[in-house]
Amino acid sequence: MGGGTVKxxxxxxxFLLVALLILRALLVPPSPGFGGVEWSNFVYIRNHxxxxxxxxxxxxxxxxxxxxxxxxxxxxAFARACHTARTxxxxxxxxxxxxxxxxxxxxxxxxxxxxxVFQYDKFNALCSGFVQLGRYSDLSNQTRxxxxxxxxxxxxxxxxxxxxxRDYSKGEFEDxxxxxxxxxxxxxxxxxxxxxxxxxxxxxxxxxxEIGREADRVVSRIRAVGRETQSNSESVExxxxxxxxxxxxxxAVHMRVEIDWMIHCKKLEQRxxxxxxxxxxxxIMERVANIKGLKTPSVVYLAVADKLLQNSSVLEGWEEGFxxxxxxxxxxxxxYKKYPYLIQSAIDYEVCLRADxxxxxxxxxxxxxxxxxxxxxxxxxxxxxxxxxxxxxxxxYNIQGESNGPMRWVTNMSHSTLQEISYGTNHxxx
Numbered sequence: 001m002g003g004g005t006v007k008x009x010x011x012x013x014x015f016l017l018v019a020l021l022i023l024r025a026l027l028v029p030p031s032p033g034f035g036g037v038e039w040s041n042f043v044y045i046r047n048h049x050x051x052x053x054x055x056x057x058x059x060x061x062x063x064x065x066x067x068x069x070x071x072x073x074x075x076x077a078f079a080r081a082c083h084t085a086r087t088x089x090x091x092x093x094x095x096x097x098x099x100x101x102x103x104x105x106x107x108x109x110x111x112x113x114x115x116x117v118f119q120y121d122k123f124n125a126l127c128s129g130f131v132q133l134g135r136y137s138d139l140s141n142q143t144r145x146x147x148x149x150x151x152x153x154x155x156x157x158x159x160x161x162x163x164x165x166r167d168y169s170k171g172e173f174e175d176x177x178x179x180x181x182x183x184x185x186x187x188x189x190x191x192x193x194x195x196x197x198x199x200x201x202x203x204x205x206x207x208x209x210e211i212g213r214e215a216d217r218v219v220s221r222i223r224a225v226g227r228e229t230q231s232n233s234e235s236v237e238x239x240x241x242x243x244x245x246x247x248x249x250x251x252a253v254h255m256r257v258e259i260d261w262m263i264h265c266k267k268l269e270q271r272x273x274x275x276x277x278x279x280x281x282x283x284i285m286e287r288v289a290n291i292k293g294l295k296t297p298s299v300v301y302l303a304v305a306d307k308l309l310q311n312s313s314v315l316e317g318w319e320e321g322f323x324x325x326x327x328x329x330x331x332x333x334x335x336y337k338k339y340p341y342l343i344q345s346a347i348d349y350e351v352c353l354r355a356d357x358x359x360x361x362x363x364x365x366x367x368x369x370x371x372x373x374x375x376x377x378x379x380x381x382x383x384x385x386x387x388x389x390x391x392x393x394x395x396x397y398n399i400q401g402e403s404n405g406p407m408r409w410v411t412n413m414s415h416s417t418l419q420e421i422s423y424g425t426n427h428x429x430x
Contacts, residue, residue, distance in 0.1 A: 061134055062090040063145070063180040066111055068098045069187060071345035072365040076422055077187035078114075079201040082131040084189070088169045090179065091134040094120065099340035110340060117346060119206045126204040139177060146176040150183035161190040191417040198418050199376045202369070207350065211343055215350035218332050222250050222325070222351070226299045229323060250299040252355035253288060253397070254367045255314060257281050258305045265363065268424075276426045277363045279398045281314060287397045288359055289319045290405035293388075296321025301330075301355065303348045303366075355392075359406055362396040363424030368411075370394070371428075372421060375411040385410045396428055 062085040067077045074097055085092035099112040114120065114133070124133055148168055151160060168179060207215070226248030256265075257280065265278040279287075288300065300322050302314055315324045327333045327348075336344045345366075352358055352370050360367025371394045378385050378392060386408070395406035409428045411421070420427070 057089055058091070059140075059177065060090045060174070061093050061139065061178045062088060063093045063178055064095050064186055065182065065184075066096045066098060066109065067187075068109055068185050070101060070365065071342055071349060072369045073187050074098065074342070075202065075205065075369060076198070076365070076418060077185060078205075079198050080189055080191065080193075081186045082127075082201050083193045083197060084165065084181070084186075086131045087165050087192070088179070091132045091138075093178070094133050094135055097342060099342045101341045112340070112342060115208070117208065117211065117342065119208055122206045123204045126206070127201065130200055131204075141177060144176060145178045145180050146173065148179050148181050150181055150189060152184055152188075156190075158190045158192070162192055165192075187422075191419065191422075193417070195372070195411065195415045195418055195421070196413050198421075199372060199413065202373060203376065207346060211339075211346055212350070214335050214339075215347045215354075217335060218327070218330070218347060218351050219354055221330055221332050222299055222301055223247065225323070225325060225330070226250060229297050229299065248297065248299060249295075249356035250301055251288065251291075251294070251357040251359060252301045252303060252352040253284065254303045254352060254358075254360035254364060254370070255281070255284060256361050256364055257284070257314070258307055261305075268363065274426065276399050277361075277424070279361065282317065284359075284397045285318055285322075287395075287400070287404065287406040289322060290403050291357065291359075291395065292402055292405060294357065298322055300324045301351060302326040303352050358392070358394045359397050360394070360409075361398045362409065362426060362428050363398065365422065365424075367396070368421040368424070371409050372411040375413065378410075379413065396426075399426055399428065401429075 062081075064081040064084070067074045067081070069077075078095060078097070081095060082092055094114045096111040097114055097117060099110040120133060148164070151164070167173070173179065206212075230248045262278060269275060269277045298321065300318065302324055304314055304326050314326065315329060318324050327336055336347060339347075349366065349370065352360075353373055358367075358370055358374060360370060362368065374392045374394050375385065378390065381391065383391060394409045395401065396409045397406040399407040401407035407429055412427075
């Protein structure tokens with residue numbers, strides 16, 4: 001056997017190697033970034049949490065029950081429905097939200113379409129490659145529906161729930177164009193997904209322009225009050241130097257002092273053997289006044305329940321330099337009255353989210369989601385969340401912090417579930 005034979009074998013080996021590399025390039029998609037890539041009839045997804053298929057099929061859908069309760073419980077329920085659809089490699093059919101706040105009277109829930117609150121196309125653009133919404137008009141046959149009954153009770157464990165998702169993501173179940181989940185509200189479904197995955201969905205929720213403009217009007221009014229106060233204040237000496245002018249910051253306080261909340265939180269304190277859930281009006285005012293580094297005068301926007309608007313006591317007793325306003329005193333209550341509960345809550349949420357400083361209760365879902373979004377923004381900016389001069393600081397008034405002020409509050413984005421945000425915690429510090 002001569003050198004020619006060896007050379008021939010070497011050439012064949014090189015040819016086969018090149019052929020295999022070309023075949024691999026044709027059949028295996030490149031590893032995508034966070035956004036994913038379109039590929040044939042699939043959107044390839046890099047899996048960060050449970051997902052049992054190779055990608056979200058563009059011809060398979062998931063339908064969920066109407067989403068109910070308060071705004072932020074509805075946002076959590078919606079995100080959980082999104083993650084369920086993503087896990088099953090299906091598109092989530094645009095769900096119905098609830099405009100009113102009724103917990104038991106199903107007939108009074110006033111369904112409202114998702115796209116009357118949040119921007120549908122914007123959601124799909126921002127969450128492209130992660131989760132996707134679809135419309136019922138996208139279905140080829142609305143009669144080909146398989147019902148999936150969600151389990152309940154103590155015997156329906158997290159493991160059994162995950163097994164059900166796994167089973168319905170393969171085999172004969174894949175043939176059905178639509179799987180309809182029936183049973184309890186998605187907020188009550190078992191949670192299998194980390195906080196960072198929920199944060200991604202929340203980032204994709206953008207209010208429709210009409211609601212966004214209403215929030216702009218409220219924030220503009222708060223800023224205007226600050227400018228008026230600043231221009232009339234004898235303590236501010238501008239000396240005709242516009243470069244020294246600094247807009248007056250506003251503090252948003254989610255004040256939970258209504259009777260039904262106090263009854264609930266007292267029971268919760270007894271059950272959890274803690275005294276760090278309820279806060280009186282006096283305690284809230286004292287702790288806000290003791291925020292380290294907060295300069296006065298400061299405008300304080302009070303996000304309070306409508307029933308407290310009839311009682312001016314929430315505006316009384318604040319220390320000098322703190323200028324409390326709620327929507328009625330601010331003159332914007334007419335903006336809110338035009339809309340049902342859900343929209344009113346969405347406007348107040350946005351006003352609190354944009355505040356220079358936010359102070360809330362760590363056992364309130366409303367407060368917890370605001371802090372989660374503010375934490376996510378700080379992370380995106382690459383700023384040290386626990387620094388002294390952090391942008392958009394948040395605090396919990398129900399937990400005593402430095403100098404009898406409220407405790408600094410950031411969301412732990414490494415948690416494996418949304419449990420603490422959904423139900424509250426006193427483990428919030430940097």
